[in-house]
Amino acid sequence: MGIQDLIEGKKQWRAHLARVKALPPDYRIVYAELQRYLFKVGPVSLTEGNLLAELVDFFEEGVAAGKGVLELTGKDVAAFADNLIKDTPTYADQYQDASGGKSEA
Structure with a gap:
């Protein structure tokens, strides 16, 4: 780079x-x-893709349609x-795969 x-x-x-x-x-x-x-969760594609930009597009469309944000995401934003x-x-997932699926609990 x-x-x-x-x-x-x-x-x-x-x-x-x-x-x-x-x-x-x-x-x-x-x-x-x-x-x-x-x-925090760290989807691998987050740095490679356009997920955040697509989210802003989605939100801008919601604003233009006069919708509240929870109408778009639902009340459970974590599930969204x-x-x-x-x-x-x-x-x-990659870490878990690399460590053989073992958790240290």
Whole structure:
């Protein structure tokens, strides 16, 4: 990854954050919680794909349609987040696979 890639990535991230900031407050709160959850769970494709951008697209469409954020996600936002990544491997899955599926409890 070259310096130009880093600069371009930073520009894209700032543009993404500007779109998030333009959302109504309730949407921003739910987006922030979803983002925090996704960063914590760590779907492998999060850094490669457009999941967060697609989420903002989805939210912008909801705003344009005059819907509240919970009309889009449902009242169980955690279930919505889990559904977003249900078929996506996570870093936790990779770690578990690498350790032979053993848990240290």
